Structure formats: C-alpha cells, structure tokens
Amino acid sequence: MRTILHIAFAEFRRWMRSSRIIILAVMLVFVHTQIITTLQDCAARMGEPVGILEGFIALGNSGVIVLVVPALFLVLMADFPQKAGIDFFYQVRTSKRKWILGQILFAVEASVFLVVFLLAASVVMLLGCGSWMTGFSHAVTHYSAVFPERTGDYILQLLPENLYQQMTLGTAVRHTILLMLLYFLLLALVLLVSALCNQKYAGLLADAALIILGTVSTSAEVSWMWLFPMAHSISWVHYEKYLSRQVFPMTGSYLYFIVICGALAAVCMLAARKYQAGRT
Secondary structure, three states, rough: HHHHHHHHHHHHHHHHHHHHHHHHHHHHHHHHHHHHHHHHHHHHHHHOOEEHHHHHHOOOOOOHHHHHHHHHHHHHHOOOOOHHHHHHHHHHHHHHHHHHHHHHHHHHHHHHHHHHHHHHHHHHHEEEEEEEOOOOOOOHHHHHHHHHHHHHOOHHHOOHOOOOOOHHHHHHHHHHHHHHHHHHHHHHHHHHHHHOOHHHHHHHHHHHHHHHHHHHHHHHHOHHHHHOHHHHHOOHEEEEEOOOOEEEHHHHHHHHHHHHHHHHHHHHHHHHHOOOOOOO
8 A cells, every 4th residue: 555655646747747747827817717707707797705615616617617627627637648768667566456546545645635726725815805605695696686687697507597506505516616626536547547547648648538529419408418527427417407407417427437537447447458568
C-alpha cells in the first residue's frame, strides 16, 4: 500500500509542476466571465446578494460550462499516464498492478483537486456580491418574477427552475460535487485503459466524443442523452421544472458512474498482464 501511495503522490506532485497547470488560470478567467459577472449583475439588479455557493452550482449545471470544464480537464490529463524515465523506473522496480493502482489513485486525486479548486475559486470570486446562505438566494429564485420581460437572460440558464424548485441548496451542492468528481474520474480512467492497451490517442478521441455527444444530446434533451456521462452529471436535468417528479432517478446516475468506473478499473487490472512498460 505504501508503494501505491508513493506512486500516486509522486504523480500528483509532478502533475502540479507541469506546464499544463496554467490551464487552471484560463479556467478561472472563463468562470469569471461566464458565471461570476452574471451573478454580480443579478445581485445588482435585484439589490440583494446572491449565495456564495450558487456560483459553483451554476458551474456544474450550466449548459455552456459543462462542455468547457470537462474539455479543460481532458487537456490537463492529456498525457496521463506519463511515460518518462521515472515511470519506467517505477514499472521495473514494482509490480504492474501496483503501478496501475497508483495511477488510478492519482486519477482520483486529480479529480478531487479540480473539484475543490473550482469550488474554492467560485466562492472567493463571489465574496464581493455574495453571502453565506443555507438556501437559494431571493435574487436568483425571484429574478424572473421581478423582471418577467427578461426571460432570456443568461442567469436563468445558469440556475434554472428545475434546480432550485426541486432541491435544497445543500443537496444541489452535494450532487454537483459528487457527480462532477465521478465524471472527471470516468474521463481519466478511459485515458488509462487506452494507454495500457497502447492506444493512447484512441482514449483522447473517445473522451472527446463522450463530451461532445453528451453536450449535443443534453442540449437537445433527447432520450439517448442518458447513454453519455454528461446528462448524468447535471443535477437539474433529472427533474421536471414544476412537478416533484424525477425524469431520471438520481440514484441511477450514481450507479451509472460507479459501475462504469468500476468496470474501467477492472479492465486496467486485467490489462496489466499484457502491458509492456517501454512500448509506445
């Protein structure tokens, strides 16, 4: 177990020192432009603060953002697992299964880090116009009632009625964290499986296809959108707008992610027998 932890944390430290981490700055600019400024405008129009957690909820539930954030995660993880000199050293000095378990643990660490980073960043950027609340803010929930002529405003797409009318703020935050984490982990495991099968670029293409097809199908709200992880990662898609009825059970989405991630992890372990460390 100590070896697995050492490999995972070594990979995480190297990942944090890589040049790709600059993408996080690009992500912050995008989040501020697409979400924070919209919520600030909402607070100014309504004359009251928004909740500081509503930025993160919007980040995980907006139709535009759910395409960009997974895509940026894919760019961050594009060279996963790495094949530098130190990687060959690990693979020669320890068993293949331990090395693969270390890579899986690193994928979990990277997914958790990005979710926590987005949560913390969105909270910090909303401190000027937001406050701590235990429920959705009046500014968000009554925006359409105060401004009925502004039904096309972007704020109504960031935090749709399906969200705040069907669940509490705490429930929305919890679902957003867990589903986003599982989505990232699924994308990372696809990359690991393809690398172990010596088809690394196939994994990148597969992840890109999952993200694009999931975004298109979810935007069109077609029935086959539930084949892709995108729809399962968005909380409000599971509910009707006004009726207290689920379109798709939330437990089904968690089961979807757990089963697929578990299957991908099992495939990784099976691929350990034929994986050759130096092969490209």
